[in-house]
Amino acid sequence: MQGVRRARWRASVIAGSVAALLVAGTAVAVGAQAATGCRVAYTVPAQWPGGFTADVAVTNLGEPLDGWSLEWSFTAGQEVTQAWNATVSSSEGIVTAENMSYNAELGTDETVSFGFNGSWSGTNPEPTSFTLNGVSCTGDIATPSPSVSPSVSPSPSPTSSPRPSDPMAMVAAMEPGWNLGNTLDAIPDETAWGNPLTSEALLQQVRSQGYNSIRLPITWSNRHGPAPDYTIDPDWLDRVREIVDWSLAEDFYVMINLHHDSWQWINAYPNDPTTVMDRYTALWTQLADAFRDYPKELVFESINEPQFADTSDAEGDQLVHEFNVEFHRIVRESGGNNTDRLLVLPTLHTSTDQARLDALLTTFDQLDDANLVATVHFYGWWPFSVNIAGGTHYDATVEQDLIDTFDRVHDTFVANDIPVIIGEWALLNWDHTRPGVIQRGEFLKFLEAVGYHARTRELTTMVWDAGQFLHREELQWRDQGVYEMFKASWTSRSGTASADHVYVPQSGSITSRDLTLNQNGLSFQGLWQDDEQLAEGSDYTVAGDTLTLTGPAMTRLVDDRAYGVNSTIEARFSQGTPWQINIITYDTPTQTTATGTTSSFAIPTEFHGDQLATMAARYADGSNAGPAEWTPFKEFWQHFQPDYDAGAIILKPEFFDEVDDGQVTLTFHFWSGTQITYEIVKSGSTVTGSTG
Template sequence: MRRPLWTSLAALVGTLALTATLAAPATAGGPAGHGPHDRHGTRHQPSAERVVAGMQPGWNLGNTFDSVGADETAWGNPRVTRQLIRTVRAQGFRSIRIPVTLGQFEGPPPDYAIDDATLDRIQEVVDWSLDARLSVLLDLHHDSWQWVNQMPTRHDEVLAQFTATWEQLAERFRDYPRTLLFESVNEPQFAGSSGEDQEYALLDELNTTFHEVVRSSGGRNADRVLVLPTLHTDSGQARLDSLLETYEALDDENVAATFHYYGYWPFSVNVAGGTRFDETALADMTGAFDRVETTLRDAGIPVILGEYGLLGFDRHTGTIEQGEKLKFFEQLGYEARTAGVTTMLWDNGQHLGRTTYRWSDPALFAQIRSSWTTRSGTASTDQVFVHPDAVAEQSVTLDLHGTRFVALTDGRKPLRAGKDYRLSGSTLTLPTRLLERLVGSSAGYGTRATLTAWFTRGVPWRIEVVAADEPVLAAATGTTEDFAVPTQFRGDRLATMEATYADGSFAGPHGWTAFKEFDVAFAPDEAAGEIVLRPAFFAEVTDGAPVTLTFHFWSGAELAYTVTRNGTAVTGTP
């Protein structure tokens, strides 16, 4: 007997939820080879491969002990609490990366003694993490650009300070279990070098010195897993090849590698028209993981993706359109799993609230968490714009990623295949009749419904049905420090902005592209009804030369606007 669609769907959802629960990392007990928090016991000695695999997935305690300032609150985050660490574990993470910047807490040469109170506090949080059954990756962080980068011109002094720093850390944690790992230096870089050949040699020297210092300190440091970065923690082939040479020379089975990935740069910050996770952004991602896999993983070296995310998140997660960023993280999880890479999410406080213990974007975290174990279906878009007075059917392309499409719902109401929607291959068509019903006849603009596409596994894909009309821009006056374009968005959403002079040359920052950086050169404020042009934009605009702005909206609408700067005064007209 065939059950009604909603009954079948409910059963499916329940099955998916149970599967996700069983597949998700446990919140009690530890990863493979993760023994109890006993700093003196020798219960077992898992391989470096097992130690690193047991760290999947991981989370970064960013902008805290790595801040450049008086203490862990210098960059705006509150003091770390034991509850925060327990929450990290409860959210399914199995490891925590604790970046520390120590140069400002060190005394003069030759000892470079680290302030005891600073080390005590770091040790306290390491202890809390191990007690919560989290593996810990402790890394020397912004010291990389504060003083380590001066190695080309101050070689002996930098090497002495680097050696003294790691001697103290190695001594402080020498008897800790192997679920505490050390990372030599974050994003290594060198100022005033003669070129990359010298930089590769200097990084090799740092990594080798780090290895010698820790290993010679005795105790459990004799076989602690040590993590070495590439130059700039970049995944370029030359960077990986150079690091591989260091590994081969060290000939130590308890060494792992690390790199970072923040995506194809135009997409990562939304500049140069990089509004979508398109084929170019995808190729950048697959290329990075392919190189890491063939160069390091195939050589038997464990690899940790020590940081990942999108660079635009440093301002706010809305810099990148919701659906496009969800596709990025879904794909990244798959690439990492396929390559056998352990991932550690960068979080400087913009994701997991440090006092609320809640995710600022639950849908984003749901996608990230799902990607640890399986694939999810996605689609070409998560927003459909409908003109209330001219409704026409629209299509969305599904990206199944090996799943099967199961159903489409409007809230809790199942929609009927063949009547409410049509599916042909991967093309999902929303007929005029459905869109007319969803948009309705009520006045006003905005989201009228959220449709949910369900698949056989992973998280579902949500599609907003938005009532929208072409936006309207108005004239304005202001200054280079305070200027905004009055905008009636009428349900539409701004994607990007071009800026050109009359001769077609590019205006404003990033002069190599007409498309300016979202939230740096411009920013929409729908609540205030305006598009703000930042001082950073006008700082690179020629005085007295009219600039044509082209605003690109997600509905496909494009509107032109002219701004002219005269000294600090700015005028604008549609």
């Protein structure tokens, strides 16, 4: 790789025994005066095998400082691998953290904070002593060290809310991020896709929940005039500006883009290049002008999920390159703060395939601009993301896909000092309007893993929320436990288990039940029911990773054995959010005959406390029936769905659209492990069904 980026990266590495200079930025010379008193709070909010995250808060109890240097020793060979809000180096076990230009001044009783990721092996003891400008931090006033002289060169005054200036550090400070999805990008207007008008209260709520950046997807295609000027509707631009202003006032980093324009008109570029590029240029010229003098916390993204008609992937890579280069030219030439504003460039389709990543890396090499950021999207292993082909569990395949994806992105960009924003992530079919597509416990495992693997690879994430997570009218999370897992994953790991449920038949003897703990490098602390701790030995035992609930405990937990959830317990670990386990009573679901049509057919079903996991469909000869004929397992909700209130399983018209006339055997798989079969016969538009 050529030019600015590699030069800066090489300059940030300290040779010989020095472990690393971890934040590339302008650090001022440390002031020579000593502190007369200081206090240090060192915490490790996250630790995993071989790595950890540390937060350090330094309070100056003495005279104001113009520049500071904190030193401590690692006694077990730990090393710092990446830092933010300080320049950190180490030599022979001594670690030195020095101020950045924006946080050099430290007044009396003021606190400065920084953080870092580190590596360890064996043990990871916390430092026991620190010195600030050569004076021991004991929490009391101390006599200044005679060997330290006063500073003679004052540092720039920090702003009221200091921000990093280095691109890598700035993007790291944007973690975690949140998308205002299906709102400004909705067609034809802000509320067309079911969300209310965006309010200051909404943004305040999101900020209060710990999110540091907000992505504002914006569709412009029906919000501007005709060629050749393509003048943006001033009322729409004012509305966008209002939400940007509110977001900046909440201390968010803010990212704006051209969103659904990608498939509405930009995709026609191969067949009408002049018209499309003129329109694109006109829009970004106006936007660059409108936001020229906005602070650097406003970030521009060229196009959301770029795509092109009638092209191969390789051809599409070249077209994305052309749009990214034009976007870069327009913004940089517009002047003001746009001369070095962070610009976010996507791959074709925001894909994480290696060829797409390599193509974008070529663009970065050509532009040779240190203030560029790469962006991709991540919605997980597709069969799991939509529940098709038996993709019901967060299993080894789903995990490996996640790891491989994040490794590719890290190795292509972050390793070359190019920041990365995962501009959208979630699972495609997790939605409050489609309950049960993704089983809740399996979804929580996915959330936990995304947070960990992104954090350890220095990837900033922006969750896609189109209303499925935060209820915008009530300003409450639709599922508080989902949010708690989000939040925990930003700084730590959480323990999970092989399941978040234990199914117990309504009749018959009650026996002990086993679950496998996924401790994720943590230690298991015990089981609780509400505020009462269960007794190890009599209520449960742990052998390795096997958690066994005893027969007497299970008897108590199923209570009166009514169908459904009888009780909930939680497994607690040394860090992270507890893992809830529902104790559920069930019996085998039963079904009865049915008649209907291909446009309206439902199988009467008594669920008896059980929950549907998936459905397989096969013809009489054993071949796969229905859509996605490469697998017997159909797509949950797209092809079938349960209706627990009505007592039915609905087969969708989309399923019958690709079913041949004749007999089809359906196998319904339930989360208890139960399987039942049902026979349907299709004849034209008529469908009949009977128990297998």
